[in-house]
Amino acid sequence: MKKSICYWLALIIGLTILFGCDAKSNIIKLGVAGPLTGEQAKMGTDVFNGVTLAVEEWNSKGGVLGKKILIVARDDMAQEHQAQSVAKELAGEGVIGVVGHFNSGCTIPASVVYHDSNIPMITPSSTNPYVTDRNFANVFRVCGRDDQQGKVAAEFAVNTLKVKQVAILHDKTQYGQGLADEFKKHLGANAEVVYYGGFPKEELNFKPIITVVKEANPELWFFGGIYNQAGPMVVQAHEAGLNAVFMSGDGVIDPVFLKVAGPAANGSYLTFSRDPEAIPSAKSFLDKYHQRYGLHGPYSIYAYDAANIILSAIQAAGTTDGTKVAEQIRKTVYDGAIGKIQFDSKGDLASSYYIMWVVKDGKFVTVESK
Amino acid sequence: MLQHLVNGLIQGGIYALIALGYTMVYGILGMINFAHGEIYMIGAYLSIIALAVITALSPPLAGLPILCLFVALIISVLFASAHGFTVERVAYRRLRDAPVLSALISAIGMSTFLQNYIMVAQGKENKAFPAYFKEPLISHPFIVAGARITMLEIVIIISCILIMLGLHLFISRTKVGRAMRATAQDKKMASLVGIDINKIISLTFIIGSGLAAAGGLMVSMYISTTRFDVGYLAGIKAFTAAVLGGIGNIPGAMLGGFLLGIVETLGIAYISPDYKEVYAFIILMIVLVVRPTGLLGERMAEKT
Numbered sequence: 120m121k122k123s124i125c126y127w128l129a130l131i132i133g134l135t136i137l138f139g140c141d142a143k144s145n146i147i148k149l150g151v152a153g154p155l156t157g158e159q160a161k162m163g164t165d166v167f168n169g170v171t172l173a174v175e176e177w178n179s180k181g182g183v184l185g186k187k188i189l190i191v192a193r194d195d196m197a198q199e200h201q202a203q204s205v206a207k208e209l210a211g212e213g214v215i216g217v218v219g220h221f222n223s224g225c226t227i228p229a230s231v232v233y234h235d236s237n238i239p240m241i242t243p244s245s246t247n248p249y250v251t252d253r254n255f256a257n258v259f260r261v262c263g264r265d266d267q268q269g270k271v272a273a274e275f276a277v278n279t280l281k282v283k284q285v286a287i288l289h290d291k292t293q294y295g296q297g298l299a300d301e302f303k304k305h306l307g308a309n310a311e312v313v314y315y316g317g318f319p320k321e322e323l324n325f326k327p328i329i330t331v332v333k334e335a336n337p338e339l340w341f342f343g344g345i346y347n348q349a350g351p352m353v354v355q356a357h358e359a360g361l362n363a364v365f366m367s368g369d370g371v372i373d374p375v376f377l378k379v380a381g382p383a384a385n386g387s388y389l390t391f392s393r394d395p396e397a398i399p400s401a402k403s404f405l406d407k408y409h410q411r412y413g414l415h416g417p418y419s420i421y422a423y424d425a426a427n428i429i430l431s432a433i434q435a436a437g438t439t440d441g442t443k444v445a446e447q448i449r450k451t452v453y454d455g456a457i458g459k460i461q462f463d464s465k466g467d468l469a470s471s472y473y474i475m476w477v478v479k480d481g482k483f484v485t486v487e488s489k
Numbered sequence: 490m491l492q493h494l495v496n497g498l499i500q501g502g503i504y505a506l507i508a509l510g511y512t513m514v515y516g517i518l519g520m521i522n523f524a525h526g527e528i529y530m531i532g533a534y535l536s537i538i539a540l541a542v543i544t545a546l547s548p549p550l551a552g553l554p555i556l557c558l559f560v561a562l563i564i565s566v567l568f569a570s571a572h573g574f575t576v577e578r579v580a581y582r583r584l585r586d587a588p589v590l591s592a593l594i595s596a597i598g599m600s601t602f603l604q605n606y607i608m609v610a611q612g613k614e615n616k617a618f619p620a621y622f623k624e625p626l627i628s629h630p631f632i633v634a635g636a637r638i639t640m641l642e643i644v645i646i647i648s649c650i651l652i653m654l655g656l657h658l659f660i661s662r663t664k665v666g667r668a669m670r671a672t673a674q675d676k677k678m679a680s681l682v683g684i685d686i687n688k689i690i691s692l693t694f695i696i697g698s699g700l701a702a703a704g705g706l707m708v709s710m711y712i713s714t715t716r717f718d719v720g721y722l723a724g725i726k727a728f729t730a731a732v733l734g735g736i737g738n739i740p741g742a743m744l745g746g747f748l749l750g751i752v753e754t755l756g757i758a759y760i761s762p763d764y765k766e767v768y769a770f771i772i773l774m775i776v777l778v779v780r781p782t783g784l785l786g787e788r789m790a791e792k793t
Contacts (some may be wrong), residue, residue: 261739318762327493331494331762351712379615379617
């Protein structure tokens with residue numbers, strides 16, 4: 120009985136390999152993985168659409184290495200265990216590269232599979248430091264890292280706002296405290312931290328802590344945490360007469376923050392990714408995207424660039440061998456729609472992904488456009 | 490220092506208002522009404538909704554923010570009392586003679602239900618308290634000894650104290666109050682002398698819920714926001730305050746509430762905010778070791 124199952128399995132595996140070989144002779148398969156159904160379906164679809172546009176452009180130019188490109192999309196439902204089996208499926212399909220996954224929690228287990236199968240992957244959106252901290256040669260991302268934000272914020276505070284005294288608060292979560300600590304680290308000796316403290320992430324009455332911060336008399340106060348707390352915090356600080364500049368990270372960029380904080384939010388500085396609308400090289404992509412799919416998602420353009428990077432690396436390397444393609448990706452500077460893209464030795468973006476945004480008249484705008 | 494004390498008094502006053510509801514129910518039924526924190530949260534939501542409805546229905550009335558706040562307070566107290574009444578009727582009355590644990594589980598279930606029902610109906614996000622209505626109360630702060638004290642803060646502290654005094658007088662001086670004390674002492678005897686104990690118990694829930702709703706309105710105004718899960722932590726703290734003062738004891742709940750609020754705020758100010766939740770419970774442990782029945786002892790009937 121057991122033996123017959125083995126035969127069947129061998130046959131199935133053999134057939135898969137046969138199909139794989141067959142496919143390789145005519146076309147090249149590019150994998151896309153992300154949540155295509157469920158709560159985050161929109162995000163996954165944004166990514167898929169971005170990749171589709173890139174692949175169509177390549178195919179209309181004759182494909183890569185003289186072969187047409189076929190997109191193989193798989194749905195990981197934003198679930199970790201699903202991500203791993205989806206990754207195995209894609210590896211079985213013989214894809215030459217993967218754009219994905221979307222969530223850090225999915226990317227981390229899936230990347231192990233791609234690493235074992237020697238398939239280059241670029242995630243458009245997973246920001247957890249661990250994704251690239253394992254130094255896998257085949258793993259890249261075209262988005263920022265959670266720990267880069269603190270650096271951008273600190274440099275802005277010191278170089279542009281020229282503050283000397285800073286208070287730092289955080290919500291004691293991995294994200295919030297991590298961000299606050301990075302900010303503190305990068306302030307270095309350039310500014311004095313006059314107050315540093317955390318509180319539970321459920322807290323909504325900040326008056327006691329704001330009173331303490333006010334007594335420390337900072338020029339700027341930084342908060343590592345999310346909009347749910349930042350909103351009431353900013354209003355209460357305003358009422359308590361704390362006039363220091365408020366600064367925080369991408370967790371605060373949310374309409375609810377503006378709604379709760381009201382006019383008190385104006386002048387708050389927040390780190391977030393660049394605004395594609397303001398980048399000239401992104402225009403042709405955005406136009407095409409809007410025409411076909413409607414409004415672009417925050418990560419569509421990164422998915423588009425990620426697909427282009429993999430395909431042009433294959434073209435330049437002249438092979439679909441995973442190791443060589445990954446080497447090629449690592450050593451080239453790309454002219455992406457989002458701007459120049461270059462990877463460091465870990466597979467992170469060499470230049471910073473985050474820029475400073477500010478709240479002006481109840482809207483988030485980038486500091487440059489201000 | 491003064492500013493910290495004011496912060497502490499406000500926090501403490503709110504804890505005390507919620508603690509009264511716990512302590513009254515415990516005094517009469519001998520059970521912990523864990524759904525009480527949710528009633529406080531519902532009170533906060535009701536006041537925000539009431540203000541939105543007033544603004545939408547009657548723009549001229551909205552020109553008088555203070556009056557609107559009063560109307561919102563009344564609406565919020567009425568509806569929250571109705572919630573409290575219903576909770577008792579649905580979840581506790583039939584379990585009155587059941588083992589204590591059954592009523593406790595029922596209370597926890599009610600708490601979870603109310604919290605989730607607000608989450609589904611009102612969303613998981615913060616609800617903003619309309620800034621317009623509190624503007625007149627905060628626009629001209631008094632500067633006293635370096636502290637910046639707004640009218641709103643004074644109003645909250647004074648309202649808390651007035652409400653508590655009123656409740657104390659109501660229970661110790663009126664006929665209904667006497668009936669409540671009698672029910673707390675011995676339900677069977679009370680019913681034998683002609684007290685409708687069902688009505689008295691319902692009344693206890695109604696008053697407790699009304700107080701919590703008033704607290705909800707004041708807090709959401711003070712911190713400019715509310716969320717579906719604020720009731721849980723506030724409930725735990727208020728319960729702690731009630732135990733600290735001696736559960737079942739009304740002046741004890743007030744004392745416990747104020748003490749807790751002030752200790753917490755001073756702890757944040759002079760030690761570290763990281764241990765905010767620790768200060769309250771350290772005080773609780775010390776008090777319970779020294780005086781196991783709380784600062785002022787148990788049982789409202791014997792005390793008042």
